[in-house]
Each structure stands twice: as structure tokens, then as C-alpha cells.
Amino acid sequence: MNKALHRQRLSTATALCLVVIALPLASHADGAKKPAPTNPVWQEECGSCHIAYPARFLPAESWRSMMAALDQHFGSDASVDAQTADTIETFLVQNAKRSKSSQKAESSTLRITGTKWFRNEHDEVPAAKWKSPAIGSAANCGACHPGADRGSFRERDIKVP
Template identity: 40%
Template sequence: MSPLTARLLPALAALAGLCLLASPAQADSGSVMPRQILPAYQQECAACHLAYPPGMLPAQSWKRIMGGLDRHYGTDASLDEASVRQIGAWLQTHAGSYKRVSSEAPPQDRITRSPWFERKHRQLDPTIWKQAAVKSAANCMACHSGAEKGRFDDDELRFPAGLDARYRRNWDQD
């Protein structure tokens, strides 16, 4: 090994270690879905609804949600203890902690009741959530084509097929 290589090797190892430590924080830097989605989270949660990006709620909300799966918004979504621990730890690691998600949990730990969600959707007519093409505010995929990948950019909005045209003005204003 050359003397230069011997001097650079410790510095490169330290830099690689810093990159590994920084990767969870990257989930909070702009995208609310981590690059690597825990397969158990995708399998269990996406079986019934969108596997919501963990960055959409603070850690305390995810802790309560995972602790109450037997009464998960009116449904028994119980999992075995190992799955609860694994998914819960992943959600805690990737929970929202940046400017969009405050440390204060939204009412009932609902993403759709969070201040940032309400602010982003304030121009929508409230009746839009009840339309058959949308169904509820929790159905992100009705309008956000990148929702399954954690992308909610305004550039990727789509007007839901079957939604009454009178609501189209809301898409033009965003």
C-alpha cells in the first residue's frame, strides 16, 4: 500500500460512515417516503390503504397508531408482536420531524387533520372528499399520481376520472 493510500484510507472510511449516518435524515429533506420502504410495512399497511409515508406524521402519532392496531380507525388491524416492533421502529426512525410536520400530533393522529394537510388543501370544496371518484381525504392516490412512491408534487396532480367537472377549477388554482 502506498503512503498516500494509507493516509487517505482512514479519511475515506470516516466519510463513508458519515454518509451511512445521514441517510435516515434524507427522508426528511424533501421527500416524506424513505428511499428504502420496509417490506413488512408495505405488505401489511398497503394491503388495506396507501402505505402512507412515515414523514407525514410525528413519531408520537406513529407510536399511538402502532399501539392501537386492534382498533385502527374502526378496524382490527392487529399484527404479531414481532411485526409491530419492526414496523414501529421503522416508522419512528422515519417519522416527520421537519418543517411540514410539527412535533405536535394532529387530532386523532390523522394525516388529513394535520395543519399542513389542511393548508395544502384549503382551496378544495369540502364536498369533493365525498365524491365517488375521491371517496375521502385519505385517498391520496385519487389526485396524486406519485402517492404510492411518497411524491405529492403539484406537478403530478391529476383530475380524478369521474369527478364532476365543476371541481376542475380547484386544480387550475394550485
């Protein structure tokens, strides 16, 4: 075997190992053990009207669609200049939820609160709770997750008002 081919085989083997190591990490939807990934531009632009919703709660396709229509963002104009949008989109896509093929169907949703994952995770919250004055909207994560603005949703910190 010539040297170049040997090297190539080796690096393919290394890449495969990395995939195997990375998969269990990526499938850990909660991610509470690692510090939440952050980016100053994203934090500032996407954290001004609501918390900067963590990228890991939506698949890349959702973030791309959202970033393509920021001027019509849930009835608000959240547009930013092209370079800023580029920085934010790259960050969101890199840290997005890795969707399984079975989840592809809902990949177009722009709402975290509209995903099946969110409904399952919150099935113990009574329907009327979401509309109570102290909460107002399911999108108001911080009402029940005091660490939401820092990307922390740990079960033991949850306090439903």
C-alpha cells in the same frame, strides 16, 4: 490534552457538523428529490387496505400511538404479531416527521388528513371535492396523486378527478 479527550472532542465536532447538514434535508417536508424510504414488512402490512402512508407525514408520537392500538384501527382490526409490529414501528419512527415544538400540540393526531399541514397544503381543494364519488375520502391520496403508492406526491403529477 490527552489523546482520548482529543478524540472525543473531534467526534463531538463531527456529530455537530452532521446535525447541521441533516437539518435542511429533514425540514424538506416534501422529500420528492430523494427516493421515499421503504420497508418490505411495512409495505405489505400497512399497504393492504390503503396505500402505505409515508412515515414522513406524521410525527413519531403519532406512529407510536397508532402501533399501540392496531386492533382498534379506525374501526378495523389491523393487528399483527409483536415482532412484525416492532419492525414496522422502528421503520415509521425512524422516518417520521420531525415535529417542531410548535407542532407538539397536534402530535397526538393519528390522521394525516387531520393535521394542520394537510389542510394548508390542500386549501385549494374545494370542500365538496373530498366527498365526490371519484375520491370518497381525503385519505384516498391515490385518487389525485397517481404516484402515492410509491410515496410520490409531486406537484406536477397531481390530477384531481
